[in-house]
Amino acid sequence: MARIAGSDGEVTRSEIRKVSLALFAQCGYAAVSMRQIASQVGVQASAIYQYYPNKQQILVSLLQNHMDGLLKACHKELTTSDPVERLEQFARFHIRYNINRPDEVFLSYMELRSLEPEGFATIAALRSKYETILKSILRDGDKSGVMKVDDPHVSAMAILAMLTGVNTWYRSGGRLSQKKIENIYASMVLKSQGIVTDTADKEEVIHV
Amino acid sequence: MARIAGSDGEVTRSEIRKVSLALFAQCGYAAVSMRQIASQVGVQASAIYQYYPNKQQILVSLLQNHMDGLLKACHKELTTSDPVERLEQFARFHIRYNINRPDEVFLSYMELRSLEPEGFATIAALRSKYETILKSILRDGDKSGVMKVDDPHVSAMAILAMLTGVNTWYRSGGRLSQKKIENIYASMVLKSQGIVTDTADKEEVIHV
């Protein structure tokens, strides 16, 4: 058949992205069929091939888009050069950015295995870039003596896992506000690297 | 055809479990076919139905088995009643148990979504039981004043995510020994709950 009255390519493309993201996150990439996506968009499966050459490219595009946005937003948020303040900015940013994008984050962590080699390399490189931001902060803080970093690599991975884990339990409208959650995580991150936080009881740490 | 020379039901069952675990973890439950499993086991797909009524039950059985083992081993490892020591025992146990079972852990976290309602309820209950062990430790430690727990629920989820995350980067034969990794994570967990560890530089925390 011909063009449907009122149909718009850009609207359809955006709907395909939105629906695919939700379905991939909920059911897993492999379990989702092009027909399923098309059905929720309100078109036939073949119409999707006007926008993406195949199913794999939908996934790659979603992941790349997410990582690009994450990196760009992160650089914008890290405004100080003080390692402790920078670590807190990073922790707060990571919670704030990811808590409202549970599906993107879930996909980025769980569907790397569904990527073919080329796409995998692209996404892995972007992720590594993000990890490096945190590692640099930890190295700086450790070198200048304001943090006690057991191992920059392990600590970075531990912090990222801890922060990203918020999406496994957080549901909007729960007991805690996003700001309160941000505070709790920031406090734990700082403490985990040997920093005595302002929000904790006032203390004085004396080397003996 | 008839029975194959030397074939043994228990060996086949165990092979089905082993192969399914590896394939589900690597490719995702939905992406793995019964034929694929059978092929790696060295039988025809129909032979699997002698051991499991369907694909779903293979997954349920693998997850249940993992959670049962985890809970049993955990209870055996927590030998002290002191909250701080108990938290350290828990952290070390979680790393030690999970670091050598990457596929089971990955499945337990990522394929809950592939479970049908009944199986989901079973596995979710076991996981909740495990989380409660850690929450109790944190509540005890906070009540007795030896820890500064921002929020027992959030702290428990953060610690679990942090510890479980070891499997996203650890590969055997790497730069760090398992013991060293255990030390680093235990140190971060304790510090994150406001405990000054023995392994850190000697310090004295004085409330002013």
Added chain:
DNA sequence: GTCTATAGATAGATAGAC
């Protein structure tokens, strides 16, 4: 205990009409 054969469903992707 495992096989062959097959039913019945569904997948990704393409051709060509409008």
Added chain:
DNA sequence: GTCTATCTATCTATAGAC
């Protein structure tokens, strides 16, 4: 820009032979 129709491949699960 989207449709219908279809090709080809693959899937889960079962029936019945040995």
